[in-house]
Amino acid sequence: MSTPQKEMFNPIRINPETCIKCNLCDWICPGDLIYKEEDNRETLPVIKYPDECWYCGLCQSICPTNAITVVFPEQMVHNKTDVASLLGKVIE
Amino acid sequence: MTDDFVRLDTDVLVVGGGVAGSMAAIPALEAGLKVVICEKGKILDHCGSIGCGVDHYLTIMESGPEWDTPEFLLKHVPELTDGIVDMAVAGRVIREMPRIFRKIEAMGVDFRDRQTGDYYRLRSFGLPGTYHINFDGTDFKKHLGERVRKGKATVLMRTMVVQLLVKDNRAYGAIAFNFRSGEWTVIRAKSVVLAAGDVNRISQNASGLAFDSWHIPYNTGDAQAMGYHAGAALANMESVEATLTPKGFSCQGLNALVSLGAYFVNKAGERFMFKYDKKGENARRAVIADGVINEYLLGNGPIYLDCRHLPQDMLDRMEHTLQVDRYTLPAYYQQKGVNFREELVEVSVSELSIRRSGVYFRGSGLAVDTNGETAVEGLFAAGDCATVSGGISGAAVLGHIAGEGVVQRIRASTGALPEVERGTLDEVRARAVAHLQQKDGLPWKAYEETTRQTVSDYVGVRRNEQGLRLALDTLAALAKREPTLKADDLHGLMRVHEAKNIRLNAEIMATASLARQETRTGSSHFRMDYPKTDDLNWRKFVIVERGANGPVTRTLSTDQPLSAAFSRGNAAVAA
Numbered sequence: 001m002s003t004p005q006k007e008m009f010n011p012i013r014i015n016p017e018t019c020i021k022c023n024l025c026d027w028i029c030p031g032d033l034i035y036k037e038e039d040n041r042e043t044l045p046v047i048k049y050p051d052e053c054w055y056c057g058l059c060q061s062i063c064p065t066n067a068i069t070v071v072f073p074e075q076m077v078h079n080k081t082d083v084a085s086l087l088g089k090v091i092e
Numbered sequence: 093m094t095d096d097f098v099r100l101d102t103d104v105l106v107v108g109g110g111v112a113g114s115m116a117a118i119p120a121l122e123a124g125l126k127v128v129i130c131e132k133g134k135i136l137d138h139c140g141s142i143g144c145g146v147d148h149y150l151t152i153m154e155s156g157p158e159w160d161t162p163e164f165l166l167k168h169v170p171e172l173t174d175g176i177v178d179m180a181v182a183g184r185v186i187r188e189m190p191r192i193f194r195k196i197e198a199m200g201v202d203f204r205d206r207q208t209g210d211y212y213r214l215r216s217f218g219l220p221g222t223y224h225i226n227f228d229g230t231d232f233k234k235h236l237g238e239r240v241r242k243g244k245a246t247v248l249m250r251t252m253v254v255q256l257l258v259k260d261n262r263a264y265g266a267i268a269f270n271f272r273s274g275e276w277t278v279i280r281a282k283s284v285v286l287a288a289g290d291v292n293r294i295s296q297n298a299s300g301l302a303f304d305s306w307h308i309p310y311n312t313g314d315a316q317a318m319g320y321h322a323g324a325a326l327a328n329m330e331s332v333e334a335t336l337t338p339k340g341f342s343c344q345g346l347n348a349l350v351s352l353g354a355y356f357v358n359k360a361g362e363r364f365m366f367k368y369d370k371k372g373e374n375a376r377r378a379v380i381a382d383g384v385i386n387e388y389l390l391g392n393g394p395i396y397l398d399c400r401h402l403p404q405d406m407l408d409r410m411e412h413t414l415q416v417d418r419y420t421l422p423a424y425y426q427q428k429g430v431n432f433r434e435e436l437v438e439v440s441v442s443e444l445s446i447r448r449s450g451v452y453f454r455g456s457g458l459a460v461d462t463n464g465e466t467a468v469e470g471l472f473a474a475g476d477c478a479t480v481s482g483g484i485s486g487a488a489v490l491g492h493i494a495g496e497g498v499v500q501r502i503r504a505s506t507g508a509l510p511e512v513e514r515g516t517l518d519e520v521r522a523r524a525v526a527h528l529q530q531k532d533g534l535p536w537k538a539y540e541e542t543t544r545q546t547v548s549d550y551v552g553v554r555r556n557e558q559g560l561r562l563a564l565d566t567l568a569a570l571a572k573r574e575p576t577l578k579a580d581d582l583h584g585l586m587r588v589h590e591a592k593n594i595r596l597n598a599e600i601m602a603t604a605s606l607a608r609q610e611t612r613t614g615s616s617h618f619r620m621d622y623p624k625t626d627d628l629n630w631r632k633f634v635i636v637e638r639g640a641n642g643p644v645t646r647t648l649s650t651d652q653p654l655s656a657a658f659s660r661g662n663a664a665v666a667a
Contacts, residue, residue, distance in 0.1 A: 030133035031303070031310055032250060032271065032583055049583065052303045054310070055341070057419035058138065070420050072341070077428045079340030081298040083395075083440045084388045088554035090620060091562065 010050040019067040025059040098277040102128045105281035112475025113287035114236040115491030121243030123499045137237040146229030147416040159221035162187045173454040180653035182453040200235040216351035218376035256322040263471035271586040283498040286315035290447035290476035296548040297443035312590035313597035315477035324466040328456040330604035331449030339440035344417035358392040378450025382614035396436035448481035449616035455481025461655035464494030533578030536591040553615035560606040607645040
């Protein structure tokens with residue numbers, strides 16, 4: 001049932017040109033989503049569990065070079081859910 | 093995974109590095125005790141439950157007028173909590189508020205408005221005074237974290253505590269694993285403080301995304317679950333909490349919005365909240381969430397947030413404050429193409445969480461006495477996992493009380509810590525290894541989805557006996573499948589443990605909901621088969637404990653403190 005990672009929506013966009021591979025985003029993410037090799041100025045961070053993102057923006061706020069942008073998926077930005085469907089089923 | 097356990101002996105083990113956990117560590121460190129903090133995330137310098145900064149802090153300041161005194165607020169607490177509250181503990185928390193507020197200021201937190209140099213205090217959520225200081229608390233937690241680091245606490249990050257160690261009803265440590273390194277640690281401690289927050293990821297929301305939640309989705313009732321297994325009593329678990337958010341993003345901000353004057357309108361443009369409460373949008377959170385729920389059920393949706401009438405300076409303040417609490421909210425509105433200053437914003441009811449049922453001072457979780465100690469000796473609880481909850485300041489104050497309680501408990505304790513049985517350690521790790529070795533096991537995401545759907549359908553804002561029994565059957569069947577849960581890696585193993593804790597909390601909530609045969613605080617516990625509030629029979633706590641075959645309940649009049657139900661007696665060490 002697990003969706004292959006490359007098909008999952010990834011909200012954490014890292015600009016490879018401005019990322020300085022410092023590791024702060026890995027350090028701060030409360031959800032353990034971002035994995036960055038320590039002490040390696042060549043490799044970019046990997047968003048290993050993109051569907052577990054809380055959209056808190058801590059990664060974006062701490063990035064020293066503004067290399068991270070948090071992007072919201074359609075289902076959050078233009079949500080079509082009927083709220084009444086969240087309010088319980090009644091069994092008689 | 094490592095082959096053997098790292099062994100740590102300490103004085104105090106704190107589970108959770110959020111506001112409550114940090115504030116519990118501080119008095120212990122000040123008393124010269126050794127403290128180990130296990131933190132599942134990386135939180136020490138940012139607020140746990142809400143990730144970014146704080147935008148408001150509820151406190152008595154004793155500034156002069158009668159309303160700004162503990163006794164005045166305490167008088168209103170029974171009404172604020174619809175009669176279900178531990179007045180002994182709430183009383184202690186409220187009386188300590190001014191002292192703890194000053195202490196946090198002394199740590200370097202500046203609560204004053206940058207422009208005026210004064211405290212900007214607001215009234216919200218039905219409180220009888222302007223107790224909420226609205227401020228830029230981006231650095232709030234950094235100061236608390238700094239004090240903890242300066243005190244030389246040992247902080248284990250990315251470390252999840254999975255089981256408490258208890259002998260003869262005395263807690264003496266815990267077993268934890270680091271899900272980056274795979275290292276297992278067994279910590280022996282003279283006292284344990286559980287401060288791992290509330291329960292999230294338990295029901296559906298508008299976006300359909302499990303990790304899009306009001307409070308931090310990585311708080312998964314770990315303290316409640318472990319405390320339950322250790323023999324502690326829980327209370328108020330039938331009370332559930334929802335908030336109102338922009339539809340599609342379960343984010344913070346409601347307090348700021350209503351206290352700064354926002355309205356809610358339905359599809360007819362009617363400002364309906366006064367139909368539900370004479371305070372309108374300034375009613376308690378549970379009541380305004382309820383109002384919106386009812387409007388949706390009546391077919392009056394969509395419901396909108398309306399800020400268009402507000403003056404520019406208020407809107408500026410609102411815009412700034414909303415980013416403090418959730419950094420990405422302005423970006424969300426921008427992507428959505430909506431300007432909340434000029435347009436209506438459709439709102440939804442958020443997913444549910446188990447914390448404090450939308451009112452202040454009544455918390456859902458581990459029952460504690462006036463020292464913050466649970467029914468298990470040496471096991472303390474504070475913050476959103478305990479039975480007095482009050483946002484950031486509630487966590488700070490009860491956390492500090494628990495820290496002081498720990499110091500008293502340790503000073504009164506003699507004897508050596510028990511040896512940890514090798515069998516216990518091997519068993520815990522063998523279970524974990526089994527999850528990692530499951531080839532075609534049950535994915536934890538699917539298991540959680542079933543839990544969430546069950547809660548949304550039958551244990552959510554509308555409940556009845558048939559639905560609750562069906563929910564309990566479903567949750568019991570899920571429990572049987574737990575050994576087949578599959579973890580792809582160590583991170584997955586951590587999520588598997590979370591998923592189990594979420595399910596257990598849902599089961600406890602359904603059990604408590606079935607027991608309380610009345611409705612109280614609107615949709616925080618709404619029984620369609622018992623739609624009235626029944627003070628004659630139900631001015632009681634519903635206490636849940638681990639029985640031989642699962643959760644069992646009993647009741648206690650709210651005229652008594654919850655500690656009266658503890659079998660260790662109220663032999664609390666003097667405060």
